[in-house]
Amino acid sequence: MRISAILEQPIQLQGNMANAVVDFSSHTVSIVALVSDQRRNGKPVVGIAFNSIGRFAQSGILRQRMLPRLLRAAPESLLNPEQTAFSPAAVAKIAMTNEKPGGHGDRAGAVAALELATWDLNAKLADEPAWAHIAKTLYPSTSNYPDKLPGVPVYAAGGYYYPTNHNDQLSDELLAYRDQGYTDFKIKIGGASLSEDMQRVNTAARIAGGAQHLAVDANGRFDGATARAYGQELAAAGVRWYEEPGDPLDYGLMAKLATTYSGTLATGENLFSVIDTKNLLQFAGLRPQQDLLQMDPGLSYGLTAYLEMLTAAKTAGFSRKQCIPHGGHLINLHIVTALELGGCESYPGVFQPFGGYSPQCTLTNGRVIPSDAPGFGLEQKTELTAVIAGLLKDAM
Numbered sequence: 001m002r003i004s005a006i007l008e009q010p011i012q013l014q015g016n017m018a019n020a021v022v023d024f025s026s027h028t029v030s031i032v033a034l035v036s037d038q039r040r041n042g043k044p045v046v047g048i049a050f051n052s053i054g055r056f057a058q059s060g061i062l063r064q065r066m067l068p069r070l071l072r073a074a075p076e077s078l079l080n081p082e083q084t085a086f087s088p089a090a091v092a093k094i095a096m097t098n099e100k101p102g103g104h105g106d107r108a109g110a111v112a113a114l115e116l117a118t119w120d121l122n123a124k125l126a127d128e129p130a131w132a133h134i135a136k137t138l139y140p141s142t143s144n145y146p147d148k149l150p151g152v153p154v155y156a157a158g159g160y161y162y163p164t165n166h167n168d169q170l171s172d173e174l175l176a177y178r179d180q181g182y183t184d185f186k187i188k189i190g191g192a193s194l195s196e197d198m199q200r201v202n203t204a205a206r207i208a209g210g211a212q213h214l215a216v217d218a219n220g221r222f223d224g225a226t227a228r229a230y231g232q233e234l235a236a237a238g239v240r241w242y243e244e245p246g247d248p249l250d251y252g253l254m255a256k257l258a259t260t261y262s263g264t265l266a267t268g269e270n271l272f273s274v275i276d277t278k279n280l281l282q283f284a285g286l287r288p289q290q291d292l293l294q295m296d297p298g299l300s301y302g303l304t305a306y307l308e309m310l311t312a313a314k315t316a317g318f319s320r321k322q323c324i325p326h327g328g329h330l331i332n333l334h335i336v337t338a339l340e341l342g343g344c345e346s347y348p349g350v351f352q353p354f355g356g357y358s359p360q361c362t363l364t365n366g367r368v369i370p371s372d373a374p375g376f377g378l379e380q381k382t383e384l385t386a387v388i389a390g391l392l393k394d395a396m
Contacts, residue, residue, distance in 0.1 A: 002075035010057035047121025051109035052298030058110035108272035115302025134338035151367030159187025183366030190221035255285030266292035269326030288317030353383030
């Protein structure tokens with residue numbers, strides 16, 4: 001059992017929108033494929049994943065450093081101790097050979113794409129959905145898997161700033177999500193004045209059926225004074241949570257805000273390592289049983305490292321129900337389902353071809369159930385079909 005080839009391709013995100021900090025029209029994503037020597041129906045079994053959404057492809061890091069390391073490695077070194085499956089942890093470790101500690105930026109996403117593709121490959125070899133494979137692998141003593149999943153809570157993320165953005169456009173966007181079965185939503189703030197943003201919040205809250213169904217995200221835009229000014233208005237409005245008000249590494253700002261903001265704060269999507277998570281939990285003043293953690297496996301070295309983050313969160317008094325990963329795609333849907341986390345983000349209208357779920361996933365009354373396709377089911381996502389076919393055209 002071995003990896004015979006590793007493929008990577010940068011893919012342009014579709015859409016022309018922005019949050020308070022960045023314009024996503026130029027962003028890209030690295031999609032990778034681990035081609036194995038195992039065959040099903042006359043074709044090699046291939047693990048596919050990507051490095052999550054909202055940043056850039058890591059083609060150089062992958063092709064110049066990490067892919068050669070994995071292809072040079074002894075085949076058995078990429079397998080689990082029983083030599084019965086590929087080891088996601090071993091793949092991540094070998095990809096990081098000769099890398100210095102620290103520098104948890106694009107490198108973390110590059111490793112994550114490879115590590116998550118290993119989970120997809122193993123699930124396909126076992127002929128089971130990734131959520132079931134992850135659960136069985138991590139918790140082998142738990143054998144009672146339900147025949148029918150209850151689904152996990154999901155919210156539709158949108159409400160970006162478009163070139164011709166108006167409240168009518170925001171209304172149309174959220175109404176479309178509501179018609180699809182979403183009951184909770186998240187919109188952007190910080191790209192307009194406080195008064196304009198609160199008009200957007202009030203518009204979205206009416207569509208959501210109350211501000212308790214609406215989260216807001218400042219994407220790290222604010223200084224302390226602005227964060228507190230927004231916090232005063234948002235607390236009065238009663239939004240579900242107030243996300244990333246200041247720079248993600250400004251733990252002091254967050255700690256001060258937590259002493260005055262009575263509602264729920266959310267952060268973590270821009271932390272890419274276990275040690276960054278531990279520092280957040282120690283210094284940012286986050287409140288167990290109240291605030292939310294949004295670290296994303298696809299941006300932070302993969303599921304193996306994310307499990308260590310969950311352990312750190314538990315040690316700090318946070319439950320798994322307070323962990324709602326950033327990302328809004330199929331990979332994190334399976335992870336949230338397997339680990340029984342607090343909920344899942346979805347991008348039903350933006351960040352194609354990666355955002356949102358496949359038609360085979362079931363969405364009802366704000367809960368989503370992954371399909372029963374082997375692996376993460378990326379091949380079922382209509383927008384990704386041609387992308388995956390192009391990636392694999394010379395490997396199949």
